[in-house]
Amino acid sequence: MAIDFEKLVFDLVMPLVIHPEDLLVKKFSEDEQSITIQILVNKEDLGRVIGKGGRIANAIRTISYAAASRIGKRIKIDIDSFE
Amino acid sequence: MKRIQFETKALNDQALTYAASELRVNKEFIEINVLEEKKSLLGLNKSYVVEAVVDFDIINDGIEYLKSMLKNMDIEAVIEAKRIDDRHLLFSIESKENPILIGKNGKTLDAIQTALKNYINLYIEDYHVILLDIGGYREQRKKQLEILATKTAMDVIKSKTPSKLTRMNSYERRIIHTKLSDWRDVSTKSEGDEPNRYVVITPRLK
Numbered sequence: 001m002a003i004d005f006e007k008l009v010f011d012l013v014m015p016l017v018i019h020p021e022d023l024l025v026k027k028f029s030e031d032e033q034s035i036t037i038q039i040l041v042n043k044e045d046l047g048r049v050i051g052k053g054g055r056i057a058n059a060i061r062t063i064s065y066a067a068a069s070r071i072g073k074r075i076k077i078d079i080d081s082f083e
Numbered sequence: 084m085k086r087i088q089f090e091t092k093a094l095n096d097q098a099l100t101y102a103a104s105e106l107r108v109n110k111e112f113i114e115i116n117v118l119e120e121k122k123s124l125l126g127l128n129k130s131y132v133v134e135a136v137v138d139f140d141i142i143n144d145g146i147e148y149l150k151s152m153l154k155n156m157d158i159e160a161v162i163e164a165k166r167i168d169d170r171h172l173l174f175s176i177e178s179k180e181n182p183i184l185i186g187k188n189g190k191t192l193d194a195i196q197t198a199l200k201n202y203i204n205l206y207i208e209d210y211h212v213i214l215l216d217i218g219g220y221r222e223q224r225k226k227q228l229e230i231l232a233t234k235t236a237m238d239v240i241k242s243k244t245p246s247k248l249t250r251m252n253s254y255e256r257r258i259i260h261t262k263l264s265d266w267r268d269v270s271t272k273s274e275g276d277e278p279n280r281y282v283v284i285t286p287r288l289k
Contacts, residue, residue, distance in 0.1 A: 003155070012198060015205070018107060018110075058197075062193075067155070067157075
């Protein structure tokens with residue numbers, strides 16, 4: 001079973017941004033236990049992706065975490081913006 | 084439905100980008116309709132009066148959002164949605180992987196609900212409350228919490244000492260408050276800070 005985590009995260013974030021052309025979701029590393037995903041968005045969109053008190057960011061993390069748990073891995077998601 | 088009217092010189096991507104930044108949504112959901120064509124006297128400068136509309140249907144697009152999310156997670160599911168009243172909608176998911184989608188104490192379920200609610204409310208004008216249930220979890224949890232509320236309240240009345248419940252989210256605390264709202268002998272209050280907020284049941288002194 002293969003889950004494309006980049007696509008999962010991309011599809012979750014994509015509808016939230018005003019500048020879809022600046023959205024970049026990249027898998028940084030993957031080993032036996034963990035996966036690291038980096039989200040880069042336009043500066044204007046950062047607030048929307050993180051949400052009030054990090055609510056949206058945490059929701060994205062929790063959903064990805066559940067998906068990753070199916071293959072016994074932990075997932076870490078970093079969100080940042082272009083300057 | 085969110086919409087704006089503006090004038091543009093050309094019906095191109097620039098007009099769409101402008102509409103997207105004004106409406107503050109992703110341009111893939113924007114539809115532009117020409118209302119009027121304007122020409123200057125010599126017919127050299129053309130411009131259009133257009134209306135940009137956010138093309139979004141809460142039920143269909145909401146289901147699509149969940150569908151694509153679950154497909155990306157490699158989970159097969161049946162998704163339904165229904166409108167409860169003019170402000171409330173209930174989405175429900177039924178799948179073989181319900182426990183994974185619910186998570187510990189409904190944590191994943193809450194996360195999916197948050198993501199869905201946020202997504203939908205970005206695209207519509209009037210705020211809607213979006214509820215999500217997976218495999219009847221919410222209903223079952225509600226019953227459990229009501230039993231817990233009743234039992235604890237009876238203990239509190241008997242012992243005349245306040246009792247703290249474990250940490251709960253706002254939705255769960257509300258169930259407790261509502262359940263005990265018509266009890267004359269106890270009062271309920273939420274204390275502590277999120278995410279460790281909890282309900283305290285105190286005896287009402289006569």
